[in-house]
Amino acid sequence: MVNLQEPVETKLEKAVNSSDIAQEIYQLITELYPICRSITGDGFRKTLRILQQHIPLSVHEVPTGTEVFDWKVPKEWNIKDAYIKNSQGEKIVDFANLNLHVVNYSIPVHQKISLDELKSHLFTLPDYPDWVPYRTSYYKESWGFCLSHNQFLQLQDEEYEVCIDSSLEPGNLTYGEYFIPGASSEEVLISCHACHPSLCNDNLSGIAIAVFLAKRLSQTKNHYSYRFVFIPGTIGSITWLSVNEANVHRIKHGLVLTCLGDAGNFTYKKSRRGNTEIDEIVSYVLNNSGHNYKIIDFFPYGYDERQYCSPGFNLAVGCFMRSPHGSFPEYHTSADNLDFVKPQYLADSFAQCVSILHILDSNQVYVNQKPKCEPQLGKRGLYRSVGGQKDSGLNEMAILWVLNLADGDHTLLDIAKKSGMPFDDIKTAADRLSQTDLLKKEILQHKATTI
Amino acid sequence: MVNLQEPVETKLEKAVNSSDIAQEIYQLITELYPICRSITGDGFRKTLRILQQHIPLSVHEVPTGTEVFDWKVPKEWNIKDAYIKNSQGEKIVDFANLNLHVVNYSIPVHQKISLDELKSHLFTLPDYPDWVPYRTSYYKESWGFCLSHNQFLQLQDEEYEVCIDSSLEPGNLTYGEYFIPGASSEEVLISCHACHPSLCNDNLSGIAIAVFLAKRLSQTKNHYSYRFVFIPGTIGSITWLSVNEANVHRIKHGLVLTCLGDAGNFTYKKSRRGNTEIDEIVSYVLNNSGHNYKIIDFFPYGYDERQYCSPGFNLAVGCFMRSPHGSFPEYHTSADNLDFVKPQYLADSFAQCVSILHILDSNQVYVNQKPKCEPQLGKRGLYRSVGGQKDSGLNEMAILWVLNLADGDHTLLDIAKKSGMPFDDIKTAADRLSQTDLLKKEILQHKATTI
Amino acid sequence: MVNLQEPVETKLEKAVNSSDIAQEIYQLITELYPICRSITGDGFRKTLRILQQHIPLSVHEVPTGTEVFDWKVPKEWNIKDAYIKNSQGEKIVDFANLNLHVVNYSIPVHQKISLDELKSHLFTLPDYPDWVPYRTSYYKESWGFCLSHNQFLQLQDEEYEVCIDSSLEPGNLTYGEYFIPGASSEEVLISCHACHPSLCNDNLSGIAIAVFLAKRLSQTKNHYSYRFVFIPGTIGSITWLSVNEANVHRIKHGLVLTCLGDAGNFTYKKSRRGNTEIDEIVSYVLNNSGHNYKIIDFFPYGYDERQYCSPGFNLAVGCFMRSPHGSFPEYHTSADNLDFVKPQYLADSFAQCVSILHILDSNQVYVNQKPKCEPQLGKRGLYRSVGGQKDSGLNEMAILWVLNLADGDHTLLDIAKKSGMPFDDIKTAADRLSQTDLLKKEILQHKATTI
Secondary structure: OOOOOOOOHHHHHHHOOHHHHHHHHHHHHHHHOOOOOOOOOHHHHHHHHHHOOOOOOEEEEEEOOOEEOOEEOOOEEEEEEEEEEOOOOOEEEEOOOOHHHEOEOOOOEEEEEEHHHHHOOEEOOOOOOOOOEOOEOOOOOOOOEEOOHHHHHOOOOOEEEEEEEEEEEOOEEEEEEEEEOOOOOOEEEEEEEOOOOOOHHHHHHHHHHHHHHHHHHOOOOOOOEEEEEEEOOOHHHHHHHHHOHHHHHHEEEEEEEOOOOOOOOEEEEOOOOOOOHHHHHHHHHHHOOOOOEEEEOOOOOOOOHHHHOOOOOOOOEEEEEOOOOOOOOOOOEOOOOOOOOOHHHHHHHHHHHHHHHHHHHHOOEEEEOOOOOOOOOHHHOOOOOOEOOOOOOHHHHHHHHHHHHOEEEEEHHHHHHHHOOOHHHHHHHHHHHHOOOOEEEOOOOOOOOOO | OOOOOOOOHHHHHHHOOHHHHHHHHHHHHHHHOOOOOOOOOHHHHHHHHHHOOOOOOEEEEEEOOOEEOOEEOOOEEEEEEEEEEOOOOOEEEEOOOOHHHEOEOOOOEEEEEEHHHHHOOEEOOOOOOOOOEOOEOOOOOOOOEEOOHHHHHOOOOOEEEEEEEEEEEOOEEEEEEEEEOOOOOOEEEEEEEOOOOOOHHHHHHHHHHHHHHHHHHOOOOOOOEEEEEEEOOOHHHHHHHHHOHHHHHHEEEEEEEOOOOOOOOEEEEOOOOOOOHHHHHHHHHHHOOOOOEEEEOOOOOOOOHHHHOOOOOOOOEEEEEOOOOOOOOOOOEOOOOOOOOOHHHHHHHHHHHHHHHHHHHHOOEEEEOOOOOOOOOHHHOOOOOOEOOOOOOHHHHHHHHHHHHOEEEEEHHHHHHHHOOOHHHHHHHHHHHHOOOOEEEOOOOOOOOOO | OOOOOOOOHHHHHHHOOHHHHHHHHHHHHHHHOOOOOOOOOHHHHHHHHHHHOOOOOEEEEEEOOOEEOOEEOOOEEEEEEEEEEOOOOOEEEEOOOOHHHEOEOOOOEEEEEEHHHHHOOEEOOOOOOOOOEOOEOOOOOOOOEEOOHHHHHOOOOOEEEEEEEEEEEOOEEEEEEEEEOOOOOOEEEEEEEOOOOOOHHHHHHHHHHHHHHHHHHOOOOOOOEEEEEEEOOOHHHHHHHHHOHHHHHHEEEEEEEOOOOOOOOEEEEOOOOOOOHHHHHHHHHHHOOOOOEEEEOOOOOOOOHHHHOOOOOOOOEEEEEOOOOOOOOOOOEOOOOOOOOOHHHHHHHHHHHHHHHHHHHHOOEEEEOOOOOOOOOHHHOOOOOOEOOOOOOHHHHHHHHHHHHOEEEEEHHHHHHHHOOOHHHHHHHHHHHHOOOOEEEOOOOOOOOOO
């Protein structure tokens, strides 16, 4: 008889001044775009310094050679310049123009070589002849250049001068971390890989959105503690998990944020466990978003959820994106640039994240203190006085639902789903009832997330 | 290979002489219709006295002011007469014609008032201008009249005399109860609210059907004990649960019966637990009824299932109806009259209730006493003697199914469902096998209903 | 992102030289076809002797009168000759032409009788007037003949001489058994009824396929031990279970093989438990077979799965067939002959059985020895060295899947299903990882099959 479902988004959108936040997020991406980041080195440090202008990140350095589970922290890579000159001495490929031109982690080189020899160090994208690919060689010491296929086709059979002014030496792996304490010591982890050079969607979009989520959460009273980490992909999460292993049990929920600025539909990749509260909440928010979206099962490929969801940790961490990794042609190319991400998509992604964290933080369990029969709402001013009216108020229904299901087993989201009423109506009813003798928040026995 | 499903109804219909029972139920409704019932008072008592002509109801009186959980038993309301006279002294609204004309629980009043002032005490249905609404004011002391909107529109701007000769004083809340002991002390609760004045579907239909179900069950040997309660809505079930709290654990299954006389399809509102045996059985019976029907999830609004299914009790009580509460325009109006309910719908509802209680009472668990390999049926006269015939008798298949699934875990209904055979064929096979050394009823370990 | 599903069959078909095995299976059926088998007697023994030319069956004899659960081993039946002669002394029905002409287990008779009296001993198939039915009378001592309805219609009203030169005397029930020990003492049971006379699909097809499966398994190193039993239907499995009751707990999985040579689609009748590993694997193999097929729930009628799945044993035994029992008109008639079964269908059935047993035997549980974060595959030669390539090799994905799900809870089939990759790719990855320090087979804690 009651179907009061409305998009949860409605209220949350009001809370987010879309236009302002869109510009702020996009502006941060623009600022970060030119920096040549890698999994180690000064580009990563410079990136963190810019983020510190928004949130008080702590910066951590882990020395090269540190054993982190089955891995070792690699040498630190830095680069000053790189180019290819033709026989006339003209720079035909120049790192200063686009840092993707150098294979990331290239060892230093400076020599003259023939076209034939050069070709074995060049990478192009024949299917997208105007784009420059993004390539890395983290775990095999080598060097190379990336260029457009059209330029490659015009190379003359002459002698070239190649120069990569880089260093690959003992140093540190750097990561940034921002912890926002909440009422509970249980933590929500938000993780972004920040190791990619001039690529916007993957992953300046995730980084920038995380920064503004952190900013927002630092201004509200939260149930959970929130931990934001900005790390290099794979080796960064492995290092972070290794260094922080003793405290990993505090992480109850988490999200990897990436590829959140393109025009594609939302995609949520579930945690390995597949039925955790964060999985449920993201599905609920997307289902109420009015957008098309896709929920996909966990698979052991992609971003840092691979590490968080390795069987020895098996954390409740999913991955929230628009177009997923590898599914769009611009992925890992020079076309993933400032034109590929748009302020409105970034703002929309941000709004969904806000909804997700809002529900997650509010999704507590309550206990009806008068569970035998319905309590008399009238004497507490919670009920209409004249019977027989056909349409009862929405809040009254929400109050009845909360009282009926507040048995210590149902979260507010469970109640919202069973009732078909908006989450915020249920939350409002629970808040109102908590001010009477009828309802108490369950403190000790928080609903366990299923393993 | 075997699909022998036939409507269970076939046999049960034979057991019910539809035409007779239809008339008997309708006749009882006709007799009860004129009485002005409320949640307390002599109208309720008079109603119980009429029911006592059919079943030996015990009548219980609970004093005003008794604390019943979060509530108190209200004052007792009685009424002798009520009217509105125009300036010519003509009774333009007369309680003697239709008791719905008075807002139920109106305090006494006798005065002359202007049209303007009168209007604030009048209730109409503009959408159904010929119908008189039904209104109550149990928990706020006030008075009022209900009338058709067409009559309302013709009221002249003159002085009126209003009179309500009622009393609202300390007294009692009355309810009726009929207990039919069975082989087991476990109880089935059948509950009807009996507080509505001249309204037929809601709920003289439920009352009358319950009476004839009780009559029938009092004439058979039953496994369960059956408890029929005729109570005022909400405060009645709260009072009953409070007074009988120590014995509530005996109630294993239950049904609220209401709105069972209209032309609508059957609707079953599941218990809060949603997966109890009564939920399963009603679904099964409706699915085999040949009728369209709807099964809906529990919601904390409606009839007395709200109290039985409050989290502190959480009983396996569903609500069986045709058109549900509030879904038909005649609901809570003068149009819910003797024309709105029809003998054939009442008889059909009765037949479904009989089927439900028949299966519920028979749905025992049996144990095969020779569980290793099939026993030799031939030497017990339970098997054809010449092999190779393509069509074996139905009973033989039922016997094989019962023997195979009589492992202490399956009820007869489980076996009927797994086999696709009619419940009564399975029951017949179990009865026949129980006469041999092959099968015994499980006594101690009745299949627990799931919480 | 990864959908690498291919029919498992592809590889397995390669392993089976279809043409050779098809002829071998068909040849064995041809050899067995003329023998007059019954549930006891020399026809059954002769059949086992022929099977012994392929596999070293042990032959067991259980004396008449032995108590086997609720039954007794029956008298042994043997037959030398049988005929009906007309008044001219012509043999119009001759056992020597077709052993189906005699009702199986007919007691001896030699007398002259009228047509009228004879008719009460004759069985025909009016709907298929050219076919001779198959009839038995195991548990009621009687005699009879089967003939085509067309011949029946031509019988003259004259005196006939009937002769059945049979014996029904204390003796033995005979069965054959072949045990192939594996690494584990846990057993897989393959059971075929071998009591039918000249009927090809039911069940020479099952017998012949089982023989070649046994031959094949005897040549490979297997995880499980395999037990093949060739028994008379019903009384044979009851006898076998009774004689071997103490060891039945070793049977972890099983299949009844029957009706595997006709042109119909595959049908798998699940075990009574319905969710066992063998049920899962057969469904998986058929789903990947490229054929249409049907999975049906257990029902307590059919073949020896009735006994294996009786509630006192409740073994994980399903029944694998093409057209099921009773669903084709040729069933239990002379039309179930050497034309009705075809080499290609037999070979196809054999190939599916090979796939099923291959997966069953390989379906172990593994444990990742470095479960915290992903291990570094590169240093073990298990990973591409240059990042950023869009298509990673299939094996690499299989390796990631195995490492992620090798947590002691997932079988290889679970991993194949979750990954959507072919079972053999997952198995290859597990084998390869087992050669490193990263993966170990779980020995003690084999995934329990659900009861």
